[in-house]
Amino acid sequence: MPPKILPVSDPAAARRYGWRTMRRHPKLLLGALGLNAAAAAAGLVGPRLLGELVQDVAGGTTTGHVTRVVVVLLFFVLLQSWLIRGATVYGGRLSQAVLAEMRETFIERVLGLPLSTAEDAGAGDLVSRASRGVDEMQRTAQYALPAILTAAFTFLLSIVGMLAVSPALTVVILVAVPPVVLVTRWYLSRSTEAYRAYKTAAAGMTEELAASTDGAATIEALGLARRRVAAGDASVAATYAADIGTLRLRTVFLPTAEMGYRLPMIAALLLGGYFYTEGWASLAAVTAVVLYTQQMSEPISQARDWLTEMQTATTSLQRLLGVTEVPPDRQVREHTVDADQGLVIEKVTFGYGDGEGPEVLHGIDLTVRKGERLAIVGPSGAGKSTLGRLMAGIHAPTTGSVRLGDAPLVELPLEQLRSEVALVSHEQYVLGGTLRENLALAVRDGDTADDEVIWSALKAVEAKEWVQALPDGLDTVIGSGGTGLTPAQSQQLAIARLVVADPEVLVLDEATSLLDPTSARDLERSLNALLEGRTVITIAHRLHTAYDADRIAVIDDGRVVELGSHTELIANDGSYARLWRSWHGGAPKTPAGGEGERCS
Numbered sequence: 001m002p003p004k005i006l007p008v009s010d011p012a013a014a015r016r017y018g019w020r021t022m023r024r025h026p027k028l029l030l031g032a033l034g035l036n037a038a039a040a041a042a043g044l045v046g047p048r049l050l051g052e053l054v055q056d057v058a059g060g061t062t063t064g065h066v067t068r069v070v071v072v073l074l075f076f077v078l079l080q081s082w083l084i085r086g087a088t089v090y091g092g093r094l095s096q097a098v099l100a101e102m103r104e105t106f107i108e109r110v111l112g113l114p115l116s117t118a119e120d121a122g123a124g125d126l127v128s129r130a131s132r133g134v135d136e137m138q139r140t141a142q143y144a145l146p147a148i149l150t151a152a153f154t155f156l157l158s159i160v161g162m163l164a165v166s167p168a169l170t171v172v173i174l175v176a177v178p179p180v181v182l183v184t185r186w187y188l189s190r191s192t193e194a195y196r197a198y199k200t201a202a203a204g205m206t207e208e209l210a211a212s213t214d215g216a217a218t219i220e221a222l223g224l225a226r227r228r229v230a231a232g233d234a235s236v237a238a239t240y241a242a243d244i245g246t247l248r249l250r251t252v253f254l255p256t257a258e259m260g261y262r263l264p265m266i267a268a269l270l271l272g273g274y275f276y277t278e279g280w281a282s283l284a285a286v287t288a289v290v291l292y293t294q295q296m297s298e299p300i301s302q303a304r305d306w307l308t309e310m311q312t313a314t315t316s317l318q319r320l321l322g323v324t325e326v327p328p329d330r331q332v333r334e335h336t337v338d339a340d341q342g343l344v345i346e347k348v349t350f351g352y353g354d355g356e357g358p359e360v361l362h363g364i365d366l367t368v369r370k371g372e373r374l375a376i377v378g379p380s381g382a383g384k385s386t387l388g389r390l391m392a393g394i395h396a397p398t399t400g401s402v403r404l405g406d407a408p409l410v411e412l413p414l415e416q417l418r419s420e421v422a423l424v425s426h427e428q429y430v431l432g433g434t435l436r437e438n439l440a441l442a443v444r445d446g447d448t449a450d451d452e453v454i455w456s457a458l459k460a461v462e463a464k465e466w467v468q469a470l471p472d473g474l475d476t477v478i479g480s481g482g483t484g485l486t487p488a489q490s491q492q493l494a495i496a497r498l499v500v501a502d503p504e505v506l507v508l509d510e511a512t513s514l515l516d517p518t519s520a521r522d523l524e525r526s527l528n529a530l531l532e533g534r535t536v537i538t539i540a541h542r543l544h545t546a547y548d549a550d551r552i553a554v555i556d557d558g559r560v561v562e563l564g565s566h567t568e569l570i571a572n573d574g575s576y577a578r579l580w581r582s583w584h585g586g587a588p589k590t591p592a593g594g595e596g597e598r599c600s
């Protein structure tokens with residue numbers, strides 16, 4: 001099944017979010033806006049003074065007057081530079097603050113994704129949202145926003161300046177503005193969707209290529225290379241087509257916008273000359289208007305270039321915010337959990353895709369008593385891992401209920417759920433940090449894991465010796481850039497993390513699959529000793545786990561076909577006894593070690 005692509009929020013919501021985030025930093029926002037406006041206002045003086053100077057020189061004036069005007073001009077140029085510097089500093093701080101908040105929001109929202117969505121979402125989609133998306137937003141926040149802000153103020157105040165010296169000439173020059181506004185509106189109304197389509201296609205391509213790279217060995221073994229190459233080609237073609245769509249929009253918008261800011265300059269020179277010769281405007285007014293037009297053209301040309309960046313960043317923000325639009329997969333209710341009543345699975349059916357997919361579990365009834373060791377065995381694809389995920393509250397049953405006592409797992413708040421039930425699967429993740437931090441991670445906010453608890457957890461997973469042998473013991477840095485761990489050691493740490501978290505119910509799904517059979521059995525036995533009183537459900541891929549358990553549930557085709565202790569099931573002479581005999585060629589009392597004893 002292809003991974004789920006997460007939703008994308010709408011552009012208006014993204015803009016509202018951006019604006020709300022900026023407003024949370026009023027000092028920086030007002031500082032950036034105020035200083036930009038003041039810088040643009042200081043810029044109004046230059047053209048006006050120069051216009052008057054040109055007129056005075058043409059009519060004859062003293063060098064003293066020229067010197068005075070130049071000194072005043074210099075003062076305003078310096079003042080404007082100083083204000084621009086201040087605006088840049090405030091704008092930069094504002095953008096960094098906004099960006100930091102957006103990053104935090106994203107991480108918070110990814111971590112808050114409904115458990116079932118987090119399981120099914122494609123890593124490629126999330127990675128492209130977090131990496132490329134955040135980079136684009138960073139560029140925009142740092143450069144595009146301040147440039148667009150400066151352009152807007154310079155444009156508006158230059159018009160004010162022009163109106164003050166010659167309203168008639170200003171109105172004629174501004175006829176060039178409507179076509180540019182129309183084309184810009186046309187561009188903006190189409191570009192958001194076009195960039196969104198491009199990003200979705202690009203995320204699909206990343207997903208497709210990542211899947212092929214990750215599964216390279218399997219693809220080669222099954223001779224699927226051609227099919228995967230074709231799927232990769234199709235995703236590249238879709239991305240290319242979507243990119244061409246955005247290019248088409250740019251080829252209309254950019255030249256029109258270019259013409260839009262050149263036209264007023266041409267109009268100012270031609271019409272200004274005409275107005276002057278007709279005596280409708282003074283030389284000072286015409287010079288000032290031409291200089292104002294020149295002054296606003298540069299920021300507007302820069303803003304035009306940044307507008308495309310802004311569109312891309314808006315799309316990135318839509319994709320970041322879209323993560324929140326995943327509907328919750330559980331309705332939290334107030335429950336008092338009585339773990340003593342055990343984990344009750346009642347009349348459970350389940351199909352993936354919110355029950356839309358084929359039914360995988362058909363009417364499961366099973367009660368796991370408090371403190372019991374239950375092993376789940378069965379052929380590959382029977383539904384063991386699916387049942388494990390339901391028992392850990394990750395997926396909600398389509399019908400029926402999975403409860404701890406009377407409390408349905410999917411109605412417990414996540415924090416409470418994880419303190420009651422936790423799952424370790426074969427996929428392990430080591431975070432960059434010290435070994436102690438990796439284990440203490442499981443402890444709830446406010447609590448701390450002391451070294452004694454950490455060492456006893458490490459002892460229970462048979463990891464104490466190798467951790468003691470590390471040069472810095474618990475302070476050894478592991479994960480990317482730190483001491484490399486073997487996959488088996490990472491598995492041991494994952495189980496130790498769970499022991500430190502100390503939930504009522506532990507679900508272990510292939511959690512020891514990377515350890516050799518003897519080490520796996522030692523680990524499970526010492527874990528059982530430490531977790532006396534805790535319920536441990538193990539999806540057993542090795543025979544010894546089933547043998548050591550209090551009860552064994554045999555799952556076949558989504559149903560519990562047998563349930564009982566090893567001795568009872570052997571006496572029953574059903575499918576478990578057949579499996580047992582086929583592994584042991586008879587009916588020995590204890591299982592022998594060795595890789596050959598995998599159950600599925």
Ligand SMILES: Nc1ncnc2c1ncn2[C@@H]1O[C@H](COP(=O)(O)OP(=O)(O)OP(=O)(O)O)[C@@H](O)[C@H]1O
Nearest residue numbers: 001352357360379380381382383384385386387600
């Ligand atoms: N995320 C998923 N989306 C859709 N179908 C799934 C998903 N995970 C598993 N299935 C399907 O559900 C069925 C049961 O799979 P499950 O992994 O639970 O079996 P299993 O007994 O644990 O198998 P194995 O021992 O090979 O891990 C299979 O038909 C499988 O294809």
